Amino acid sequence: MDDAAAFIMLQSSANDANYAADNEQYTTQLSAAVLVAGAEAGRLIRSEQRLETQSYLCRPQLPPNPRYATAWEALHSSRSDRAYITTMGFDVATFESIVEAGFGERWNTQTIPRDDAALHGNPRPGARSLDACGALGLVLHYLNSTMSKISLQQIFALIPSTVSRYIQFGLLILRDTLRKMKDAAIRWPQTDQEFQDHKLND
Numbered sequence: 348m349d350d351a352a353a354f355i356m357l358q359s360s361a362n363d364a365n366y367a368a369d370n371e372q373y374t375t376q377l378s379a380a381v382l383v384a385g386a387e388a389g390r391l392i393r394s395e396q397r398l399e400t401q402s403y404l405c406r407p408q409l410p411p412n413p414r415y416a417t418a419w420e421a422l423h424s425s426r427s428d429r430a431y432i433t434t435m436g437f438d439v440a441t442f443e444s445i446v447e448a449g450f451g452e453r454w455n456t457q458t459i460p461r462d463d464a465a466l467h468g469n470p471r472p473g474a475r476s477l478d479a480c481g482a483l484g485l486v487l488h489y490l491n492s493t494m495s496k497i498s499l500q501q502i503f504a505l506i507p508s509t510v511s512r513y514i515q516f517g518l519l520i521l522r523d524t525l526r527k528m529k530d531a532a533i534r535w536p537q538t539d540q541e542f543q544d545h546k547l548n549d
Contacts (some may be wrong), residue, residue: 402497403507413476413504419484422502435487442483445521448528451479453520459512476505477513485510486517 414420422430428438435442459475477485485503488494499510525531536542 379421402451402495403500409500409504409506411504413483414478417504418479418502423480423484423498434491435484436485436491436529442480442487443530444530446479446483449485449524450520453523454479454482454517457520459516461512461539476509476530477503482513482517486521489514 421433425437431437431439431442437445475482481503485499485505488499488502496507496510499505500507503510505513536545
């Protein structure tokens with residue numbers, strides 16, 4: 348009896364040990380499955396939220412060529428001072444003087460910085476979506492209004508990354524151009540006569 352009782356107790360304790368090991372393995376597997384399912388659910392929720400907040404246009408929703416038949420091309424070819432001042436803050440003559448004062452040359456001769464291209468590579472102005480006038484128009488639209496980038500996409504028929512890259516590059520070359528333009532300089536009166544003339548103009 349004692350041997351039988353000892354055998355039963357030993358077998359019962361082995362069964363308990365096996366049950367505990369199986370239970371621990373099951374708990375570990377269940378925890379891992381819950382973590383994986385939670386991570387996947389989180390990824391799906393973030394993906395859905397991104398889709399809800401994405402407010403930009405892709406190439407199929409835009410005119411095929413940014414250099415032809417766009418709202419910008421219609422505005423540019425109108426040569427209307429009123430339209431230029433309303434949208435860009437400058438009349439036609441001033442707009443053209445900025446292009447001729449160096450903006451156009453800088454646009455055509457400098458490489459637009461990109462993460463996936465050499466910074467000192469040869470510029471390819473013919474491969475750009477906008478010519479120099481279009482680039483200046485984009486920058487001035489951006490500076491002169493509170494419109495969203497999606498509106499700039501529609502006006503210039505550009506995808507979001509191109510709008511951002513052209514605005515950043517265009518702002519730099521506009522700054523460099525205006526620094527060299529005598530008419531864009533801020534000059535303080537130096538003589539008494541200049542102060543008097545300034546007073547009379549107020």
